[in-house]
Amino acid sequence: MKTFDYIVVGAGSAGCVLADQLSRSGANSVLVLEAGGSDNSFWIKTPIGYGRTFFDPRINWMYRTEPDPETGGRIGYWPRGKVLGGSSSINALVYCRGLPGDFDDWEEAGAAGWNWNRVRAHYEQIESRVLADGTIEGNGPLFVTDVRHDTHPCNRHYFAMARDLGLPVTEDCNGPFPEGVTRYRITTRRGGRWSAADAFLRPALTRANVTLIQNCMVERILFEGRRAVGVSVRTTQGMETFQAGRDVIVSAGAVNSPKLLQASGIGPQALLARLGIPVIMANQNVGANLQDHLGISYYYKANEATLNSVLAPRWGKMLQGMRYLLTRRGPLSLSVNQCGGFVRSREGLARPDQQLYLNPLTYTTGPANNRPKIRPDPFPGFILSFQPTRPTSRGRIEIISPDPSDAPRIIPNSLSTEKDLDDVIAGGRLIQRMAATPAMRGFIKEAMAPDVRALDDGGILEDFRLRCGSVYHPVSTCRMGRDAASGVTDSALRVFGVTGLRVVDASAFPSITSGNTNAPTIMLAHRAADLILNGPSYVGLGR
Numbered sequence: 001m002k003t004f005d006y007i008v009v010g011a012g013s014a015g016c017v018l019a020d021q022l023s024r025s026g027a028n029s030v031l032v033l034e035a036g037g038s039d040n041s042f043w044i045k046t047p048i049g050y051g052r053t054f055f056d057p058r059i060n061w062m063y064r065t066e067p068d069p070e071t072g073g074r075i076g077y078w079p080r081g082k083v084l085g086g087s088s089s090i091n092a093l094v095y096c097r098g099l100p101g102d103f104d105d106w107e108e109a110g111a112a113g114w115n116w117n118r119v120r121a122h123y124e125q126i127e128s129r130v131l132a133d134g135t136i137e138g139n140g141p142l143f144v145t146d147v148r149h150d151t152h153p154c155n156r157h158y159f160a161m162a163r164d165l166g167l168p169v170t171e172d173c174n175g176p177f178p179e180g181v182t183r184y185r186i187t188t189r190r191g192g193r194w195s196a197a198d199a200f201l202r203p204a205l206t207r208a209n210v211t212l213i214q215n216c217m218v219e220r221i222l223f224e225g226r227r228a229v230g231v232s233v234r235t236t237q238g239m240e241t242f243q244a245g246r247d248v249i250v251s252a253g254a255v256n257s258p259k260l261l262q263a264s265g266i267g268p269q270a271l272l273a274r275l276g277i278p279v280i281m282a283n284q285n286v287g288a289n290l291q292d293h294l295g296i297s298y299y300y301k302a303n304e305a306t307l308n309s310v311l312a313p314r315w316g317k318m319l320q321g322m323r324y325l326l327t328r329r330g331p332l333s334l335s336v337n338q339c340g341g342f343v344r345s346r347e348g349l350a351r352p353d354q355q356l357y358l359n360p361l362t363y364t365t366g367p368a369n370n371r372p373k374i375r376p377d378p379f380p381g382f383i384l385s386f387q388p389t390r391p392t393s394r395g396r397i398e399i400i401s402p403d404p405s406d407a408p409r410i411i412p413n414s415l416s417t418e419k420d421l422d423d424v425i426a427g428g429r430l431i432q433r434m435a436a437t438p439a440m441r442g443f444i445k446e447a448m449a450p451d452v453r454a455l456d457d458g459g460i461l462e463d464f465r466l467r468c469g470s471v472y473h474p475v476s477t478c479r480m481g482r483d484a485a486s487g488v489t490d491s492a493l494r495v496f497g498v499t500g501l502r503v504v505d506a507s508a509f510p511s512i513t514s515g516n517t518n519a520p521t522i523m524l525a526h527r528a529a530d531l532i533l534n535g536p537s538y539v540g541l542g543r
Helices: 013-023 047-053 100-108 116-126 153-165 196-205 253-263 269-274 314-327 418-435 438-443 457-467 518-534
Strands: 002-009 030-033 127-130 142-145 180-183 210-213 217-224 227-235 238-250 294-302 339-343 354-359 363-368 371-376 381-388 396-398 409-411 444-447 501-503
Touching: 002 013, 002 227, 013 030, 013 196, 013 210, 013 518, 030 196, 100 116, 116 127, 116 518, 142 196, 153 180, 153 339, 153 418, 153 438, 196 210, 217 238, 217 253, 238 253, 253 396, 294 354, 294 418, 294 457, 354 418, 381 418, 418 438, 418 457, 438 444
Parallel strands: 002 030, 002 238, 030 210, 127 142, 238 501
Antiparallel strands: 180 339, 217 227, 227 238, 294 381, 294 444, 339 354, 354 381, 363 371, 396 409
16 A cells, blocks of 8 residues: 555646646645546647537546526536646636635635635635736746737627626735726636646645646545545556545545545435445535525627637638647637626625626537537627525535446536526616626627517516526535534535545535636645645644
């Protein structure tokens, strides 16, 4: 049995950060276990290539939810990264720290020390901010780039719309004034995707004290009494067991982290008993409290050229492909989520309740070469989208067997509170006002059905139920809390009721942040590493 100081399960956004930070001093040995394989792929490294990786089972778990009653019984699609870098290797690259109030909410929920003033320092440490003129602020390993010079010129209509409507406009949603319509910053460097694997894992792998095993599946966490002592792993060489001298750290994501804990005997007692899994620690919160953002897009044909005009025709794809290969510039170096921001749907709100995505592109999703594919429409078009920022509905994750090859049940339980329904109607009404501004009336040629401008409150809600979808931000299934009655881990990410075991990833969020979740996941892992190395030890272990 091989022994390491720390075993990190998952080389996704959080696991990559932990591998780097825990090994940096050279004093600790770190084993990183990843179910997926290499991220050495053109479509991963090319920013707009996530349209290809979105349905690629080689690097994507491609999870499906249970039928969701309040969305017409539809089965949702949840892409999750199964590759080095995890979802940071297949996401849409938008970098949003979250709003300051999100983290004050965390502390109020029991995550002591996770308020905005504390977490902001970790953001500053991890970021190198590439400004529009190419200068760099900060010296962190994660590059966050202002790509305004490559965004489409039709985006000017969005900012004119904001002025018409009286919405604030902000330079950067990660800056001192995060509220308002903005151009999103993205995680790229010199025109290529800069994932957590690029920023954190590759530097770690240059050190002799870091070991990475890919294409392996952790079957369960091993315990002596209630102390986690190692993991049992299916590798390409067969079953292997690895021992942890200090901690087993689960960083498998909001779906797979509760799945592994449940399979290892930590979870709802009735579920474990039904599946014949010996109970190490009964905790109803493992897999519970699932939160996610739901969004909807409204499609319009445009009176002038948009990204469709260069990405739909074959000649356009070839031209932009050549441009990218020669210069690392142009639309292939970007996310299609070029503009958006955080706004209040109506007066009287204490903080923004809607995140916007304002995209100079429309597309269809359908089969191509026996695989679903995202394809730009053959006419100029654009999208107006919204997602309520802080949903209050709660779902859950449940394993169906102890076999790690079996996908768990994902039960979103979407739109199950009155507040969430009210937020949907408020978002739809906001889009109606946006589309009615002089700036947008001049840009819109015609709405593609359904036209939100023709819908009343009931119509907005019914349309949302039928067409909304996950924005792929699942969190909180192993959330931090004050105790086992309210969460799964304490504020140092230690699992309640056992020792030697932590959960460090988006599943530990006490509540969902207002926007995209990759940036706060990386921040959380960075702060967690500091707590692991410098924080209080487990009581009674003689450290």
